Amino acid sequence: MIGVIGGSGLYEMEGLQQIEEITLDTPFGQPSDAYITGVLNGVKMVFLPRHGRGHRLLPSEVNYRANIYGMKQLGVQRIISVSAVGSLKEEVIPGHIVIPDQFIDRTRGSRQATFFGEGVVAHVGFADPTCACLSDKLFRAAQAAGAVTHKGGTYICMEGPAFSTRAESFMYRSIGGDIIGMTNLTEAKLAREAEICYGVIALSTDYDCWHETHEDVTVEAILEIMHKNVVMAKEIIRHAVQDSVLEQNCSCSSVLQYAIITDRAVIPAETIAKLGPIVSKYLP
Numbered sequence: 001m002i003g004v005i006g007g008s009g010l011y012e013m014e015g016l017q018q019i020e021e022i023t024l025d026t027p028f029g030q031p032s033d034a035y036i037t038g039v040l041n042g043v044k045m046v047f048l049p050r051h052g053r054g055h056r057l058l059p060s061e062v063n064y065r066a067n068i069y070g071m072k073q074l075g076v077q078r079i080i081s082v083s084a085v086g087s088l089k090e091e092v093i094p095g096h097i098v099i100p101d102q103f104i105d106r107t108r109g110s111r112q113a114t115f116f117g118e119g120v121v122a123h124v125g126f127a128d129p130t131c132a133c134l135s136d137k138l139f140r141a142a143q144a145a146g147a148v149t150h151k152g153g154t155y156i157c158m159e160g161p162a163f164s165t166r167a168e169s170f171m172y173r174s175i176g177g178d179i180i181g182m183t184n185l186t187e188a189k190l191a192r193e194a195e196i197c198y199g200v201i202a203l204s205t206d207y208d209c210w211h212e213t214h215e216d217v218t219v220e221a222i223l224e225i226m227h228k229n230v231v232m233a234k235e236i237i238r239h240a241v242q243d244s245v246l247e248q249n250c251s252c253s254s255v256l257q258y259a260i261i262t263d264r265a266v267i268p269a270e271t272i273a274k275l276g277p278i279v280s281k282y283l284p
């Protein structure tokens with residue numbers, strides 16, 4: 001099963017057949033909205049709007065743990081994130097697509113970015129935070145949909161909700177950032193812990209505030225580009241979903257095998273119960 005998390009400007013998936021709306025409550029709280037399941041081009045998928053329908057949640061208010069836990073409960077093995085991002089590079093023109101493969105964390109530490117704790121410690125590998133195999137498919141899907149697409153790139157994940165200062169924007173460029181957003185890193189960490197492949201279709205919507213000849217970012221400008229490109233974004237998902245039926249060749253589904261360090265004998269039963277489908281393979 002494929003999961004799609006829609007970001008700013010993408011609050012529903014057209015073309016889904018056999019639609020069902022599933023409201024879940026998880027041990028980590030409530031997801032952003034009901035999950036919409038259905039069939040797209042013969043492939044079963046589930047859609048969740050990250051900020052909720054009507055865009056009600058700040059990037060810092062999104063319950064990322066509940067969102068990913070719910071996906072796991074529904075049997076999702078691959079998550080495609082669709083996000084609006086600012087461009088930190090001249091060549092990443094607004095309207096282009098980037099498939100990022102790295103993140104730099106500029107969140108403030110207040111987000112819940114792990115399922116572990118409460119008596120069980122796990123350290124997953126995160127050197128390559130997105131699934132290379134899924135990202136490759138997203139790259140090919142974006143090209144097939146006719147988008148100018150950049151393979152790889154570093155996504156700066158800032159806290160928000162205010163956009164960056166000009167000095168920060170210059171700093172992000174100087175430390176190797178290619179694009180900037182407020183959501184994807186937290187999601188990628190949790191997807192990794194949940195052993196779900198995670199890949200990003202990032203739509204460049206603006207030049208943040210570093211560019212000499214382009215206006216500073218505004219929500220208005222972001223939504224204008226997003227609306228102009230939403231059909232293309234959905235087209236990329238359609239191509240990706242078809243392609244994703246093919247066999248995956250990655251290790252995302254077994255990252256917890258050696259990551260849980262806690263002595264099994266001292267892990268509280270209630271913690272195991274709470275983690276449910278995240279650890280059931282290893283802590284029966």
Ligand SMILES: CSC[C@H]1O[C@H](OP(=O)(O)O)[C@H](O)[C@@H]1O
Nearest residue numbers: 007008050059083084181182183
């Ligand atoms: C609407 S402007 C800023 C907002 O857009 C991006 O959201 P998402 O990643 O969910 O597409 C960015 O991260 C901010 O949350």
Ligand SMILES: Nc1ncnc2[nH]cnc12
Nearest residue numbers: 084085086180181208217
């Ligand atoms: N410039 C920007 N900064 C942060 N998040 C964004 N999302 C879209 N454009 C952005």
